[in-house]
Amino acid sequence: MPELMKTFSMIEVGKTEVVEKPIPEPGPDEALVKTTAALICTSDVHTVNGALPVENGRTLGHESVGVIAALGSSVTGFQEGQRVAVNAVTPCFECNYCQRGFTSQCGGLLGGYKYTAQVDGNMAEYFLVPAAKGNLAPIPDDLTDEAAAYACDMLSTGLMGAEHAEIQIGDTVVVFAQGAVGLCATIGAGLRGAGRIIAVESLPNRMAMAKRFGADDVVDFTQGDPVEQIMDLTDGVGADASIEALGAPQTFEAALACLKAGGTLSNIGYHGENPAPLQLDLMAFGLGMGDKSIRTGLCSGGSDRMRRLFSLMSSGRVDPTPMTTHRFAFDQVEHAFQMMANKQDDIIKPLITF
Template sequence: MKAFVMKEIGRVGFADKPVPRPGPGDAVVRTTRALICTSDSHTVSGGIGPRENLTLGHEAVGIVHEVGSEVRIFRPGDRVLVGAVTPDWGDPASQNGHPSQSGAPLGGFKFANSKDGVFAEYFHVNEADANMAKIPDGVSDEAAVYCADMLSTGFMGAEKGNIPIGGTVAVLAQGPVGLMATAGARLRGAGLVIGVESVPRRQKLARTYGADVIVDFTKEDVIGRIMELTDNQGVDTAIEALGADATFQTAIKITKPGGTVSNTGYFGEGEFVRIPRVEWGVGMAEKTIATGLCPGGRLRLDRLLRVVAAGRVDPTHLTTHQFAFDDMERAFEVLDKKLDDVVKPLIVF
C-alpha cells in the first residue's frame, strides 16, 4: 500500500509498505479522510528525533478493514473515527486517570511516533474496542476527523481550565487547536471569551467559534487590554494554544489569583519555559498551571461526535484546503510553510 512518510529528518515522500495486520485486540482501518497537523511538521523537522520511513499523520477516519479475534464492538465495514491518541488502557498511568501518558510520558501518542501513522491507505489501531468510535449517520467524514485531535485537544484546554459558568477566558492564539479551545470555552459556559490573534482569517474564525472580543497583539498591548476587559482582575482561565515561551508568560500575567493557566501548546524550543516570578505571585498567588495531551478513547470520541451531531460546533469551517492523498507532498508543503493563509488541509483518500 501507499504511505506518506518521513524518510529522514527534513525529508518526506511516498513509500510502499505492506498492509498492516491486527493483533487479537486490534483493528486495521482503510483511510477515507485525514488532516495534517503542525506536529507532523515538528516531527519531520526532528522534534522527536530521527526516524526512517515513518508513516506520518495521526488524524484520520475510515472504514474498518479487519479486526482481531478479541474485538467485540467493531466489524469490517464500520465507518469509524480513531483517536489521535490511542492509550494502553490497562497501564498504571491510565488507571491513574492519565491515559495519554500510558507506557511513557506522552506514551499514548503512538501514531507517527512509536508506530506508523495514518497517512496511508490502511493503518493499524491498538485496543480497537477502546480507541475507535462509530461515526453516526448524520456526521460527515470531514466533520468526524476533526474529533481525532482538534476538538479533543482544544476542548481539553477549556476543561482543564476549570472555567466557571459566566467566567472570563482568554485563548492565546487562534490556530486550529486555539479555535477549538475557543469553542470549548463557550461549551463550558464562559461569559467572556477573548481570542488573541493577529491573522484576519483566524480572527474571523475565532468569532465564528464564539470569541466575544479579539485582541490583536500586533496592534494592542495584550496584557493591558485584557486587564481592562476584566476590570483589572485578570481572567479566570488563560488557555495557551501556541507553545511559545512569550505566550506562556502572557498567560501567567493575565490570569487572576486563584485562576488557571491551561496549556494545550507543544513547546518545541529552548531549555526552559519561563514563569514570570512576580506576576506568578512569587509562587503563592494560586495560579494553577495545568497541561494535557489530546484525550483519546471511545467514550471521549463518542462525546465529541455527539457535540458535532447535535450541531453545537461545526468544525468544518477549519478546512481551508483540500487535497487528494496523491497530492500529499503539496499539501504537506502548504501546511509546513503556512502558505496561502492555511488553517487545516483536508486529505481525501
Template sequence: MKALVYGGPGNKSWTDVPDPRIQQPGDVIVKIDTTTICGTDLHILKGDVPAVEKGRILGHEGVGTIVETGPSVTGLNVNDRVIISCIKSCGHCANCKAGLYSHCLGGEGQEGTGWIFGHLIDGTQAEYVRVPYAENSLHLLPAGVSDEQAVMLSDILPTGFEIGVQYGRVKPGDTVAVVGAGPVGLAAITTAGLYGAATVVAIDLDANRLEKAKEFGATDTVLSGSRDWKEQVLALTGGQGVDVAIEAVGVPATFGMCTDIVRPGGSVANVGVHGKPVELHLENLWIQNISISMGLVNTNTTPMLLKLVAQGKIRAEKFATHHFGFDQFLDAYDTFSRAAETKALKVIIT
C-alpha cells in the same frame, strides 16, 4: 499501499510501503478515507522530534472503514466507519482507568507516555493503518456525521477541550483568553462555551486567524503584535485579568503572555508543545496564587464531543479549509505549511 513516509529531517515522500497486518489479537486494520495534517507533523519533519525514526508513516488523525479485525475484537466489524484517536490506549490498565490514556501502560514492549500514531507507531497518512487496542482507540461514527467533521475529533477538539478548557477549569460566567487561534486554540475557543464562559478573547498575531476565532465563538479579539495588547485584554476585565488563560501556541513568550493577563487566583492551561525547557517565574506566579496545568491529550472526551458534533452543537466542519486527494499529499503539505499565505486551517485529504 501508499503512505506518507518520514525520511529524516526535511524529507518526506508519498511512496509504496508494505500493507499493515494484524499483529495482536486486539488489532484492527482501517482503510483510511479521510486524514489531515497537524502542526506536529511539521515539527517532526523539521527534525524537532528525535523519537520519530526514519521510515515512520506520519499522521495521527483519521477517519476510515474497518477492513479486518483481530480475533479478540468485539463491538467492531468489517465495514464499520470509525474515528481513530490520535493516541492508542488499552482502556484496562491503571492509567487508562483513571482516564489517562496518554499514559497507557499497555503491552507490546513499548512502555511509557504518548503512543501517538505517526510517532512511535505507524500513522494515518496512508491508505491503511493498524490500530492496536482497537476497542478503546476507535470510535464508531454515526450516520449523519461527515468524515470532514469526524477527523477533527482525532486530536484537535479533544486537545483544546481537555487540556485547555477542562484543565483550565472554565466555569459559567468566566472570562477566558486563548493565546493562539490555530486549530487547537479554536477548538478551545469553541468548547469554552460548553462550560458557559461568558467572554472568550482570542489573541493571535494573524488577523485572519482572529476573524476565524469570531466564527468559532470568540466574543473579543486582540492582535498580539499590537503594543497595547495587554491593556486591551485587561480592559475587558475591568483591569482584573482573565479567569483562565489558555496557551495554544507552544513558545515561551506566549506562556509568559498568559501569566501576564490572568487574575490573582486564576489559572493558566498550557496546551502548546514547547519542545524545550521553558523558564518559569515561580515567584510571580506564587504571589498571585496562579494555578498552572498542562499535559498530553487523552482523547477520553471524544465520545462526548462526537455527540455534540452529531447534534450540531460543535460545528467541526468549520475547521476544514482546503481539500486534496491522496495523490496530492505533497501539495496538501505545501499548502498547510504556508498557512499564513494560504489561510489554511485544516487541510482535508481524502
C-alpha cells in the same frame, strides 16, 4: 506476499515522500482500518523538522478516519465495513497511567501518542489500531468523515484545553493563539460556560474565525502588549482562566500574567521547540502563593471521548469544518504538507481524501 498500500512517510529529517509499504495484519487486539479521510497536523511538520526522535521511514499522520477492513481475533462489538474514527492518542487503557485517567501518558510521559512517535502513523491507505476495543469509535451516520476527523485531535485537544481551565459558568477566559487547536479551545470555552471569551491572534482570517467560533473580543498582539490589552478589557482585574494554545514562551508568560489570583492557566501548546526553559515571572506567579494553577495535557483518547465529541457535532452545537480551508486528494498530500509547513494561503487545516 502481502498487498501494498501507499503511505505518506518521513524519509529522514526534513524529507517526506509517498512510500509503498505492505498492508499490515492486525494482531489479536488490533483492527485494520481502510482510510477514507484525514487531516494534516502541524505536529507532523514539527516531527519532520526533527522535534521528535523518530526513526527514518515512519509513516506520518494521526487524524484519520475510515472503515474497518479487518478485526483481530479478540476484538468484539464491531464489524468490517463499519465507519470509524480513531483518536490521535491510542492508549492501552490497562497500564498504571491509563488506570489513573491519564491515557495520553500511557506507559509514561506522552506515551499515549503512538502514531508516528512509536509506530507508523495513519496518513496512509490503511492503518492499524491498537487496543481496538477501546480505541475504535463508530461514526454516527449523520456525521461526515470530515467532521469526524476533527475529533481525532483538534477538538479533543482544544476542548481539553477548556476542560482543564476549570471554568466556572460566566467566567472570563482568554485563549492565546487561534490556530486550529486554539480555535477549538475557543469553542471549548463556550462549551464550558465562559461568559466572555477573549482570543489573542493577529492573522485576519483567524481573528475572524475566532469571532465565528465564539470569541467576544479579539486582541491583536501586534497592536500592543496583549496582557495590557486584556487588563484594559477587564477593568484591570484580569481573567478567571487562560488557555495557551501555541507553545511559545511569550504566550505562556502572558497567559500567566493576565490571570487574576485564583485563576488557572491551561496549557495545550507544545513547548518542545522552545530554545530554553519556560520562565515563571515571580509576580505573575503570585510569588508561589497566588492560588494560581497551571495545568497541562495532551489530547485525551478513547472511544467514549470520541462518542461525546461526535454527539456535540451531531446535535449541531459544534461545527469545526469551517476550519477546512483546503481540500486535496491523497496523491497531492505532499503539496498539502508543504503548504501546511509554510502556512501558505491562509491555510488552517487541509483535508485529504482517499
